[in-house]
């Protein structure tokens with residue numbers, strides 16, 4: 358696109374607002390990005406746009422009963438704001454924490470809610486992004502320009518979850534609900550409920566509704582690993598008894614949680630059978646020797662190949678042991694008027710069916726991007742450490758960790774972006790782009806993530822939409838927090854993979 362075309366677009370859409378940095382999304386990533394920008398680059402102007410009516414992203418969208426984290430908040434919380442409660446937190450507690458971060462750092466004045474970004478146009482003539490934004494409150498289209506785009510858009514469609522198509526769904530006389538769009542008017546009292554799925558969402562929902570409905574059945578095709586433990590952090594409690602300041606408690610407990618997590622990741626790879634035996638022993642402790650743990654709780658994959666679902670206080674197992682909840686491991690033949698016909702021949706009667714079947718992947722917030730008028734297909738690009746992309750200037754996105762808290766990367770990349778922006782100023786550069794070096798030209802280009810490393814359904818279904826990875830450390834999102842903790846602060850910004858203009 359030429360400068361004239363950019364100006365024509367601006368003229369056509371009225372007033373244009375310009376910011377040095379534009380942050381897409383006011384979830385835990387966007388608010389973290391704003392904190393780092395305001396503290397480390399105080400001279401930069403910035404705005405956060407979010408299509409929702411408030412901050413929180415994931416923690417605002419999800420309203421199903423029991424909604425909670427499955428990471429501990431000492432690491433899912435930011436490094437700069439102490440977490441002072443039980444390690445596993447409800448969505449309401451996470452929203453309160455984020456609200457305090459906004460308030461304490463005066464970030465609210467930078468946020469525009471109900472602003473949905475539809476398109477983004479890069480102009481090489483101006484070294485500028487121009488964004489077409491709909492103000493959902495008024496229906497008006499607004500134009501924003503920015504030098505640098507911080508994509509904190511998350512990884513899934515917020516308005517709709519993923520529900521597979523099963524035969525006979527239209528015949529079912531009851532209600533089918535996806536947890537991501539939980540209806541306010543739903544009444545579970547005395548109802549027979551089937552929850553399809555056995556990930557973290559199902560494991561949260563089942564105990565949360567077991568007390569209300571007549572019976573709840575968790576129907577899974579294959580089992581998941583669960584880790585049950587009390588929702589307390591003994592080290593934190595001990596330090597508090599000793600009157601240690603909350604900042605220090607946060608720092609120490611965070612280090613300990615990261616140490617434990619690293620050990621678990623290492624052991625899952627090096628001694629998967631031992632880890633598996635320990636996890637299954639934890640389940641047996643709640644359900645007893647007679648329960649068919651082999652059938653219902655012994656996954657086919659090795660521990661940590663999918664996210665490990667944490668069960669605070671073993672609440673789901675207590676629900677099963679009490680008879681209010683049960684697990685069925687089988688495949689769906691079809692839905693019918695009264696429930697679900699299974700391939701084994703068994704029929705599950707249901708008044709309500711909840712499809713806890715996951716997310717629908719959204720790459721770059723569903724924004725139609727173009728580079729100088731040419732539509733951007735991110736799948737054609739190669740990722741630089743899972744944060745920047747070849748052929749896409751002045752843009753960095755955040756995709757967190759699978760096996761560690763997402764937010765660890767928010768703080769890490771918050772530092773990196775500020776270092777990069779300062780470096781550009783020092784060089785007098787208006788544009789930065791990552792590019793393959795001559796020695797990378799013949800590098801094999803692989804899918805974003807290796808399925809044998811991590812393979813959740815939402816990624817596997819739409820892997821073709823994500824950027825490619827190479828076989829060198831610079832050209833992949835290695836998902837290893839402990840390596841990145843050393844590597845990312847040490848990146849040489851004058852290295853040949855960075856091209857400035």
Ligand SMILES: Cc1cc2nc3c(=O)[nH]c(=O)nc-3n(C[C@H](O)[C@H](O)[C@H](O)COP(=O)(O)OP(=O)(O)OC[C@H]3O[C@@H](n4cnc5c(N)ncnc54)[C@H](O)[C@@H]3O)c2cc1C
Nearest residue numbers: 382384385386408414415426427428474510511722762763
């Ligand atoms: C139920 C649930 C529990 C989870 N628990 C954990 C956990 O315990 N630990 C963990 O590490 N991870 C967990 N995750 C993953 C979780 O999503 C991330 O950890 C984290 O919350 C993502 O934050 P985010 O800010 O990057 O993205 P999101 O929370 O998805 O927020 C993105 C924001 O960007 C906005 N946005 C997107 N596109 C546009 C657009 N075009 N225009 C305007 N605004 C836009 C959205 O409206 C949204 O508010 C969980 C996920 C779910 C769904």
